[in-house]
Amino acid sequence: MAQNPERRAALVNAAIEVLAREGARGLTFRAVDAEAGVPKGTASNYFANRDHLFDQVGKRIHERMGPDPAVLEDSVRRPQNLALAIEYMQALFGRITHDRSGYLALHELRLEAVRRPELRTTLTRPISENLERDIGFHLDSGLPGDRSTVVMLYLAMSGLIVEHLTLPGVLEAVDIDALIADLVTRAVATPDA
Missing domain, CATH: 1.10.10.60 (Homeodomain-like)
Structure with missing residues (x-):
């Protein structure tokens, strides 16, 4: 057919x-x-x-939630600094929360993957590839921070997004953009020598 x-x-x-x-x-x-x-x-x-x-x-879901390639292409011509790293994370939050169904569906799939090993394999590959691509982009573009910074941001943003989408009242009084700016600033800060 x-x-x-x-x-x-x-x-x-x-x-x-x-x-x-x-x-x-x-x-x-x-x-x-x-x-x-x-x-x-x-x-x-x-x-x-x-x-x-x-x-x-x-x-x-991964296609729907990915960044706009034109926006990424434009941003690589800008200074690769803390302000741009903050902007990337704020845009990520906006993109994901705009597609609430997509992100919630992804978490439903993750929960289902606990019981379905083949689904776990299907999900692990693109999520791992996306994380590696993000790390590569971050390092290659000269944004502040290292590999560990990107992994920390990934984990922190994942938690923030889940909290916001599932229990929005918990962070109701929080300025999310300011919180993301503080999170990125702290993640890329170099420890005092």
Whole structure:
């Protein structure tokens, strides 16, 4: 059966919404069909099984949440300093919180990966590659800090984003942009010799 790439993309995006809202247990072909507004049975024509759907969702989430290549290209011409590092992290926070469903779906996938070793493998590869790419970009561009700095920022930003998306009231009184600026400043600070 010939498959329509636009419909496949719509089904994967619908699956992300279902996963974010209902969790892994709620991610059924029927739920995806309903979310996408397509006839029953459509998703099962595009995906061999739920594992295949999980795999496609994981790949699509990373595409959706990635930085705009034009913005990155423009930023490498600017001074690679603390202010730019702060701007990168604030933009990351904005991008991820703008796609709340994508990030929540990613965390649902991570939780499901605890029970599905093949999904763990599927998720580990792109996340590890993204982290290595971020480290390389940071070091190659001359931004302040080292490999450890980027890993610390990755972990700190991950925690901040999860907190903000799942329990926004906890940080309700916090100026997130100022917090990110302080976090980056402290992460790139060199210890006194």
